[in-house]
Amino acid sequence: MRIIITGGAGFIGSALIRHMLNDTQHQILNLDKLTYAGNLESLTSVAEHPHYRFVQADIGDRARVDALLAEFQPEAIMHLAAESHVDRSIDGPAAFIETNIVGTYSLxxxxxxxxxxxxxxxxxxxxxxxxxxxEVYGDLHGVDDLFTENTPYAPSSPYSASKAASDHLVRAWHRTYGLPVLLTNCSNNYGPYHFPEKLIPLVILNALDGKPLPVYGDGQQVRDWLYVEDHARALLKVVTEGQVSETYNIGGHNEQTNLHVVESICALLDELAPRHTGAYKDLITFVQDRPGHDLRYAIDASKIQRDLGWVPQETFASGLRKTVQWYLNNLDWCRRVQDGSYQGQRLGTQGVTA
Structure with a gap:
């Protein structure tokens, strides 16, 4: 298939592209605006692949997107381009409205x-x-409740509200115009090439630098953690085998409190890169909780398992070990993100079609 992937230089998008180019014969056009979270260095290993093409463009640029569609003639579009950081959405919601809602409408x-x-x-x-x-579902209060594909939407942050709006637009374009759509809602992703502002890479890098490891509130917020390469495999299943108009929840079956995640990273670092002065957990610092912080997310992923045969291959323990080891082995990539030098990739990339 010829597939356009929007936001392919982001964390999940780049994992999806690496998976497709390494394990399938699909032809991929990566359409990415290259905002701060887009990093072409995450795709270095496949940049010269004969089935891969990158174009720097904004999904809201109708003329450019129309021309690319006419030229590339895709058989599918996988739309991942989005602003996705909750804290950033609280400080500056406008970009989330523009990209996630207006951009999705334009696309x-x-x-x-x-x-x-x-x-x-x-x-x-x-x-x-x-x-x-x-996050479009809000949060769960019972210890046994799970998000299903029929859970009512109750977003808490500007980020989740903007994603909820984009979901509604996609469903409306199917209902009103007949556009053949598929939707997936995933739990928290983690793994290689994750942008260092996110919890797991932030904790790893802060710990290695001897900096405080910030934990919101009491750290008892629960998230279902999904290894990004498992997510990529699920997305490929959905786009190739899923039923039109259906929604599939994708989760890792790995519910963990934020505090347990941080403590688990500390324990792995104690083993793989021990400090000279005490244990890494000594760096844990509890900070004021953020506004509207959801308490618990947990996905019921039984539908995608039943209908498409997908189950995650990684447990939280196996995926986290792989993740910590990857960051230890790729500190140069991390430092280029931290100091901003990775953004030099923008120079000369406009319209690249290699």
């Missing part, structure tokens, strides 16, 4: 115009796969 309109021009066979085979988050 849907470009896609609809392209899809309407296809012949009957290609029109029936086409898929628009929208990748979203479990």
């Amino acid at each position: 849907l309109e470009s896609t609809r115009a392209y899809w309407l021009g296809l012949d009957a066979e290609r029109k029936a085979a086409f898929r628009f796969h929208h990748i979203s988050t479990d």
Whole structure:
């Protein structure tokens, strides 16, 4: 298949592209604006692959997106481009509204115009796969409750509200115009190439630098952790085998408190890169909780297992060990993100089609 992946230089998008190019014959066009979270160094290993092409563009640029659709003639679009950091959405929600809502609307309109021009066979085979988050559901209060595909939306932050809005737009474009869509809502991802502002890489790098390890509130917030390469495998299953108009929740079956996650990282670092002055857990610092902080997320992923045969391959213990080891082995990548030098990739990349 010819597939356009939006946001392919981001954390999940780059994992998806690496998986597709390494393990399938699909042809990939990576369309990414290269905001601060887009990092082409995450795709260095596949940059010269004959089935890969990168174009720097904004999903909200209708003329550019229309031209790319006409030229590349995709059989599917996998839409991952989004602003995704909750704390940033609290401090500056405008970018989240613009990218996640207005940008998704613009991409849907470009896609609809392209899809309407296809012949009957290609029109029936086409898929628009929208990748979203479990945060649209709000939080869970009972210890046994799980998010299902029918859980009502109750977003808590500007980020999750903007993603909820984009989900509704995608469903409306199917209901009103017949656009063949698929949706997935995933739990917290972790793994290699994760941007260092996120919890797990932040804790790893702060610990190695001897800096405080910030934990919001009492650290008892629960998240279901999904190894990013398991997520990539699930996304490929959905876009190739999923049923049109269906939503699939993707989770790792790995519920952990934030405090346990931090303590687990500390224990792994004690083993793999021990400090000379005490244990890493001595650096844990409890800080004021953020506004609107959801208490618990947990995914019921039984539908994707039942209908498509997907189950995660990694446990939290195995995935976290792989993640910590990757960061220890790739500190140069981390430092280039931390000091901003990775952003030099933007120079000369406009319109690259190699």
